[in-house]
Amino acid sequence: MLQTLSIKQFAIIDELEVHFGDGLTVLSGETGSGKSIIIDAIGQLIGMRASSDFVRHGEKKSIIEGIFDIDESKEAISLLHDLSIDIDEDFLLVKREIFSSGKSICRINNQIVTLQDLRKVMQELLDIHGQHETQSLLKQKYHLRLLDHYAEDRYSKFLKQYEDTFDAYSAKKKELEELETADQALLQRLDLLKFQHEELKEAKLVENEVDQLEKDIKRIQNSENLSLSLNSAHVTLTDEHAITDRLYELSQQLQTINEIIPGQYDQLKEEVDQFYYTLEDAKHQLYDELSNTEFDEQYLNTLESRMNLLNNLKRKYGKNINELIVYQSKLENEINKIENYEESTSDLRLQIDQLYEKVMDFGQKLSKERRTVAQSLRDHIVEEIHNLQMKDANLEISFKPLEQPTREGIEFVEFLISPNKGEPLKSLNKIASGGELSRIMLALKSIFVKTRGQTAILFDEVDSGVSGQAAQKMAEKMKDLSQHIQVICISHLPQVAAMSDHHLLISKASEDDRTTTQVKELTGEGCIEEVARMIAGASVTELTKQNAKEMIQQNK
Known part of the structure; x- marks a missing residue:
């Protein structure tokens, strides 16, 4: 509050x-x-x-x-x-x-x-209800909301089933409409998709290819420096002062020491031997690398041309190479879909027909539940409006089938009222009296406020x-x-x-x-004075004040 x-x-x-x-x-x-x-x-x-x-x-x-x-x-x-x-x-x-x-x-x-x-x-x-909200009662779409609100959870399962099925049905209808209305545009788009797919297909894209190309180009561009460094490293391991020869001599000396002092230098000898074998492997690797290192201008041109091609594709499509590979697959799927247009639309129509049957099935179940709740709501409203000095009034909740289902249901729901005996049921917006509409509104509020929370x-x-x-x-x-x-x-x-x-x-x-x-x-006399003013207007008399006092006391 x-x-x-x-x-x-x-x-x-x-x-x-x-x-x-x-x-x-x-x-x-x-x-x-x-x-x-x-x-x-x-x-x-x-x-x-x-x-x-x-x-x-x-x-x-x-x-x-x-x-x-x-x-x-x-x-x-x-x-x-x-x-x-x-x-x-x-x-x-x-x-x-x-x-x-x-x-x-x-x-x-x-x-x-x-x-x-x-x-x-x-x-x-807090709910504010004024003249604008009263006028909303005249709108038929408001009536179905009132009914569903009054039902609370009595048919929420059926309503959820219906809404989910209708959403799926609508999505498929929209998909079919897009295919049918964009027929010519699809053919034009097909040419573009095929061109893009062929261009990417001819490029024979490979994941992470750019990284490898950058490494290979850098290697060839620096082949002279690389060759000199490889040669110097290999000489260090093979000339007359090679460290591997000295390590071999050290290993032999440690072997002699270990024969004299068993066990004391075993660990050291193992580490020296391991280092020796490591450097021997390095010597062979450097030799192999040196044999394969030479400046190949033709191969460099091939790599640079490939890099230019990939960079142009990246700029053109705004994607990296890995993303382009995914995009190529999407293009292929979309091309297949358009080329199989008739098959696609036929399949969609079948799905739409099946979903329509489900929509109508769930809609009928929902309608059955709504009609049951509507009878209860109708009785409740009639009781309330009778209590508001509309004792001859009658109200019915009308259900009429719609030509096409909507997300709300398969029927048109409207509150119809006959304010006086002998008058036919008619829409709320046909009620001439504002006082009658106010009382109907209050009757509805008295029902819904208690359940709203x-x-x-x-x-x-x-x-x-x-x-x-x-x-x-x-x-x-x-x-x-x-x-x-x-x-x-x-x-x-x-x-x-x-x-x-x-x-x-x-x-x-x-x-x-x-x-x-x-x-x-x-309070007190102030309340009496104001109620008297509301009764009589500007001319408040003692009789009016006495009337106001009695009215307040009677209500208390």
Whole structure:
């Protein structure tokens, strides 16, 4: 639930702090007093779009902060853990800074988060419902979402099967469409692919060939220096002062010593002999190397030409040699696919037909489950709207087959209503009365809020167009909701205000040629005065005040 709202330099608000309690909180005030501004501020905390117009004139930025109790929201806590946001004692500090440039910064517990992540977390905590959301009920696509949400996990397995199969079906259809619409382009591309494949094939690429070429070219280019060094090293090991001859003599001397002093110099003699054999091997290796070392200009030209070819291919394709070898294989596969176009499209059509059958099969199973849940939802909604003084109203959830399946299903789902006895069922957007639509919306909210897991809901003048007994029933419904979830309501109805656990009065004041919005929590006589004003308007009489007092006491 929302505990504290702090607003600074936002619209006409200079600085304001509002404390909210649990149960039903009503915000009231004269038209234009700034109630909608407070809703806009709360909207910024749940990730609504920011605007430079929100920044108070003459200021650089607005700051909105909210403290939320998240102890009962497992979904929000799980999301916060996923975002690596520390949670301190089940309280959440949400902050939004809006700059005069129009940009904004979002923070949760002092950690900067994206606007998308802010929305994900806050939609689990607070729901703002105003006229815009009421209008969304008129859209048919919203009705299926409501049904699936009401079902919770009752057919999640069927829905997942259907969505996965439909995604596979759509992917194959897209693949076929690309093949069919790009027929001519494919033939042109085939020429290019064949040219590239032939060019790479003729190059006879070998993995890591460039490294070996660089070594071979360097060897030939430095063959003269290499030959001199090899010769000098070989002479060192073969002339009359050769170290190998001296080592042989040393070995013989150590042998003589060991015969006189057995065992004392055995280790030394083994090491000398090992060194002798090592140098003997080196002598033969140097000789072989020397025999194979000569400057071969023709071979050097061949190697350099090969290196130029490989470097040109690398520049042309933007890949190294190993990557070009992989690319050559891909070219071959794509060429085969295009050359076997008819076979490919025929195979794709077969796969599409098979997947379509699965889509329809899973779709029918999903539809069967949806219809079962829809009957339960229909009964639940009818019960709720009857309780809101629409006792003759009837509602049905209509299922009509679609010409083509969509990712949502194989049927068109729509809520149809007959507000009065004897009237035919018709779409919600055909309802003339705003009051009727408001009551249907509240009925739906009362059903879905209890299962959603959110901890607070804010109603923005959703009771407009309602009066009399219907207004009383709407007030009772909001009060009932507040037993399960924190309800904050902007209202002009005295019935709703009289039912509140907390009543906040919004007003405007002028100071130093600037207008500011103020919030005052009403108690006792203050509540009576405000409810009386909501009943009678500007002319509040003692009789009106007595009526307001009785209304509040009766609701208590």
